[in-house]
Amino acid sequence: MSILLKGGVVVTAVDRRQLDVRIEKEKIVELGASLPIGDSQVEDVSGCFILPGFIDAHTHLQLNNGAGSSGTADNFASGSRAALANGTTTVIDMATPDKDGSLQACLDTWQRLAKGNSSCDYTFHMSIIDWNPEIKNEIAAMISAGITSFKMYMAYDNLRTTDAEIYEAMTEIKKFHGMLGVHCENGDLVNEGIKKLLKAGKTSPHYHPLSRPDAVEAEAVERYLTIADQAELPVNIVHLSTERSLEAVRRARKRGQQLYVETCPQYLVLDDHLYDAPNFEGAKYVCSPPLRSLDDQRALWEGLENGEIDTISTDHCSFNFKTQKVLGIDDFSKIPNGMPGVETRPQLIYTAGVASKRISLETMVGLLAENIARQFDLFPQKGIVQVGSDADLVVWNPAAKGVISATTQLQNVDYTPYEGIETQGQAQSVFLRGQKVAENGKVLQEKKGQFVFRTTK
Numbered sequence: 001m002s003i004l005l006k007g008g009v010v011v012t013a014v015d016r017r018q019l020d021v022r023i024e025k026e027k028i029v030e031l032g033a034s035l036p037i038g039d040s041q042v043e044d045v046s047g048c049f050i051l052p053g054f055i056d057a058h059t060h061l062q063l064n065n066g067a068g069s070s071g072t073a074d075n076f077a078s079g080s081r082a083a084l085a086n087g088t089t090t091v092i093d094m095a096t097p098d099k100d101g102s103l104q105a106c107l108d109t110w111q112r113l114a115k116g117n118s119s120c121d122y123t124f125h126m127s128i129i130d131w132n133p134e135i136k137n138e139i140a141a142m143i144s145a146g147i148t149s150f151k152m153y154m155a156y157d158n159l160r161t162t163d164a165e166i167y168e169a170m171t172e173i174k175k176f177h178g179m180l181g182v183h184c185e186n187g188d189l190v191n192e193g194i195k196k197l198l199k200a201g202k203t204s205p206h207y208h209p210l211s212r213p214d215a216v217e218a219e220a221v222e223r224y225l226t227i228a229d230q231a232e233l234p235v236n237i238v239h240l241s242t243e244r245s246l247e248a249v250r251r252a253r254k255r256g257q258q259l260y261v262e263t264c265p266q267y268l269v270l271d272d273h274l275y276d277a278p279n280f281e282g283a284k285y286v287c288s289p290p291l292r293s294l295d296d297q298r299a300l301w302e303g304l305e306n307g308e309i310d311t312i313s314t315d316h317c318s319f320n321f322k323t324q325k326v327l328g329i330d331d332f333s334k335i336p337n338g339m340p341g342v343e344t345r346p347q348l349i350y351t352a353g354v355a356s357k358r359i360s361l362e363t364m365v366g367l368l369a370e371n372i373a374r375q376f377d378l379f380p381q382k383g384i385v386q387v388g389s390d391a392d393l394v395v396w397n398p399a400a401k402g403v404i405s406a407t408t409q410l411q412n413v414d415y416t417p418y419e420g421i422e423t424q425g426q427a428q429s430v431f432l433r434g435q436k437v438a439e440n441g442k443v444l445q446e447k448k449g450q451f452v453f454r455t456t457k
């Protein structure tokens with residue numbers, strides 16, 4: 001039986017129209033003004049917006065390696081369930097191989113972690129942390145397996161590769177029209193910064209941002225874009241956090257380079273004064289790049305308003321404060337890096353962006369869904385409300401109010417960095433491929449997520 005969403009306003013990245021939406025099985029089958037009911041089951045969504053299911057293109061839902069701890073607090077089941085409750089219907093998780101491990105072994109691991117556990121549809125960015133002839137050959141195999149995007153690192157000694165290796169990987173990815181995203185921080189300078197501060201007895205979370213200042217990110221962004229320019233590959237900058245990096249982006253675009261910029265909610269609504277929270281609570285905000293200044297925050301909002309930033313994803317990577325963050329109580333560099341956030345992105349961006357009149361709802365739809373779908377080969381299956389697309393829909397109630405709190409969150413972690421923030425707007429109901437899977441923050445159906453096979457253009 002089909003379902004008819006009646007009385008809502010359909011929003012895309014460019015416009016909004018009062019349209020009814022008919023969905024049947026897994027797809028959107030009809031859009032129109034005042035559609036006849038026929039034998040459809042009617043959902044009255046008047047007063048609400050109908051948005052495409054949100055896509056989070058940067059999650060670490062279940063990470064057991066490289067984080068200097070016993071693994072993330074969330075796993076695929078808890079993280080994807082929390083995401084779904086507020087309208088995120090697809091995640092692109094970062095698949096990270098073991099050192100000297102093959103990409104195929106990593107893909108097998110991530111498929112196993114997600115299958116039967118994920119409440120969102122899912123795919124992966126494949127991380128390249130070693131570079132050798134075998135890994136090079138595996139890029140074609142990944143593309144054939146539906147994985148069209150890759151991730152590399154310029155920081156973290158256990159993950160990073162050299163500039164030459166990044167260049168060689170780019171030239172290989174380019175052959176298949178794949179996408180590369182890179183964590184941009186100068187790893188050598190980060191190491192030196194940490195060493196200098198610890199030697200001076202500066203061990204508290206206050207010093208985390210000082211060990212990796214904006215220049216360290218901006219230098220890596222500039223270098224990465226130079227390498228991409230040489231390789232002639234359009235690339236993605238993940239979690240861009242500073243004005244200085246945005247200036248490097250402007251220079252590259254001015255010389256005609258094609259590139260994509262992602263930022264995250266934490267850089268838009270939080271700032272670096274939080275590292276001074278008492279009782280070691282600054283550790284809750286330790287992530288890399290770190291939270292930045294209010295000036296950087298303002299620059300990022302301007303970047304969103306004028307279209308310089310293409311996407312907002314979360315970099316969700318959760319560690320418990322009491323048992324994991326505390327590992328760095330005597331040394332900030334031992335605090336596991338990362339923060340939870342997959343659950344709260346839509347209401348944070350709606351509140352701080354749309355309700356505060358900094359960006360339009362259309363812009364938000366682009367940033368959280370359509371632009372991501374286009375960039376990562378999910379469009380038009382995902383990312384837009386149109387006939388033929390998957391019926392991944394968010395019925396968004398702009399009037400709903402809420403307060404973010406660790407006591408009520410679905411993320412399986414003992415804190416939220418957004419504690420006490422009052423939000424406006426929330427997902428009244430969420431559909432995943434035609435099934436109503438969440439209502440008013442409650443998940444009705446879980447573990448229905450499927451792998452999304454992607455192909456490059």
Ligand SMILES: [Zn+2]
Nearest residue numbers: 058060094315
């Ligand atoms: Zn990340």
